[in-house]
Amino acid sequence: MSIEVDEVKKIAKLACLNVEEADVQAYATNLSNILDLVAQMNAVDxxxxxxxxxxxxxxxxxxxxxxxxxxxxxxxxxxAPKTEDGLYLVPKVIE
Amino acid sequence: MSNYHTKTVTELSAMLQAGEVSSVELTRFFLDRIKSSDDKLNSFITVCEEEALAQAKESDEKLKAGNAPALTGVPIAHKDIFCTNGVKTSCGSKMLDNFISPYDATVVTNMRNAGVVMLGKTNMDEFAMGSSNETSYYGAVKNPWNLKAVPGGSSGGSAAAVGARLAPASTGTDTGGSIRQPAAFCGITGLKPTYGRVSRFGMIAFASSLDQAGPMAQSASDCALLLNAMAGFDEKDSTSIEKEVPDYSADLDKPLDGLRIGLPKEYFAHSEGGMDAEVEAAIKTALDQYKAMGAELIEIELPNSGISVPVYYVVAPAECSTNLSRFDGVRYGYRCEDPKDLNDLYTRSRGEAFGAEVQRRIMVGTYALSSGYYDAYYLKAQQLRHLISDDFTRAYEKVDVIMAPATPETAFNIGEKTDDPISMYLSDIYTIAVNLAGIPAMSIPVGFVNGMPVGMQIMGNHFEEAKLLNVAHKYQQATDWHTRLPEEFK
Structure with missing residues (x-):
């Protein structure tokens, strides 16, 4: 099972993780190895x-x-990182 | 110079009750020991000097008044995965480096009600994801038996602290071996109870269907005392089991005549990545000891055990990706600087504050749960989990307990496996099936290979912690491996 660089970016986006460009290839290799390990499951019916x-x-x-x-x-x-009047503050969502 | 560090919890508790030592004296002694020796180990993230001494003082008053519970005044450490009201609870992560918990975990409450004093919070792999304590944001922990070696993980700080007797005992948690593997590596006794036996409330979640808290101590009789305090139904944990808690100390001395010990042939097979020959020799010597105590050794089969590591690396990451979605940089924990919009706040806070291993597991889990892959991964893993669990059910029709090594080899060196996650994962090859089946298991020290401790695992059927403790205690009455101390910490 091989995970490509583009797929890592897609998974990272789904997982809400900002992955640095420099790290993407290493994640692709590691995730592929992990999924190879996991693929051993298919040997059992x-x-x-x-x-x-x-x-x-x-x-x-x-x-x-x-x-x-x-x-x-x-x-x-x-x-909390930021609150005001009992509310949690985040960057503006609706313009 | 006092030698309180050579005493077990059982002994310290008796001394406190008899008024031979005060809790303040004991607590000071261990705080001093941490102060003078922990720079070698890095086993604590937070030391609670003030709080501990205040609790100790209170304990001494209770002891004086009489009728104080058995553990009153005994100082112990908590793994930093347990929320502690007013005290930093980091879970070994940058994400929670600034998190002062506003409440106590049930385990912490139960232990306090039982009278223990909290010395501090121990180092651990980040969010309990690791087998060497090298993924901690607070740096690696060293093994007290060899400072170049890992203490195991994820409860590595707890194991190292107890191994070096910087604390008489500690709490730990075990999702795939995180109590038993470090206990084995550091020469101490650790127990992972049945799933649901100890409350998970306030214990920061990693893989909710596998996580379980338990004691890490010097002996089985200490583990029994600590489990007495930890275990019990908790309505705040929806998977807590409503079942009476027996007195785990009651059966410790029961003779082992006729005990049927199962030896899974898969665990003793000589395959690649299997057991080290000298570890095997130590295990065989321990088994001979059991035979001499009247037990019968029976070969059994756990045919699906070989699949447990792959199954775990679907189930645990899937559940971790779900659990760790709560860390969003909004309500508590780390928030990135100057987020440009909400999505940037989420992704950058998480990307900057989670370490590489945590991010790997979140991504594996996200992938396994994503649309189109669920059946091939998570569902398949859960089906296999049933087969693994059924193997144990069948085995316990023939035997009372199962024995096997806790780890394939003794503690490896710091840095040895950090570049290869898979080889790190395989160091839990003998412990993971237990979590998938939800059964209780222990690791006890049974010898040394090149000066490093060897741990043997004892697995029991659901809710048979008392039997495990009995089986372990009888061995510890006949041997002295569990009393050995590393030279540097004598």
């Missing part, structure tokens, strides 16, 4: 095998739809 998403095939537990959290906005925003 899994027709009809149920996929296992949880070690106990359990389902997610649900809780009552009630308020359990206290308002700690100030604590949480104290560690």
């Amino acid at each position: 899994t027709t009809g095998v149920t996929p296992m998403s949880h070690p106990f095939d359990a389902v997610q537990r649900l809780r009552e739809d009630v308020v359990t959290e206290t308002d700690r906005r100030e604590d949480f925003q104290a560690i």
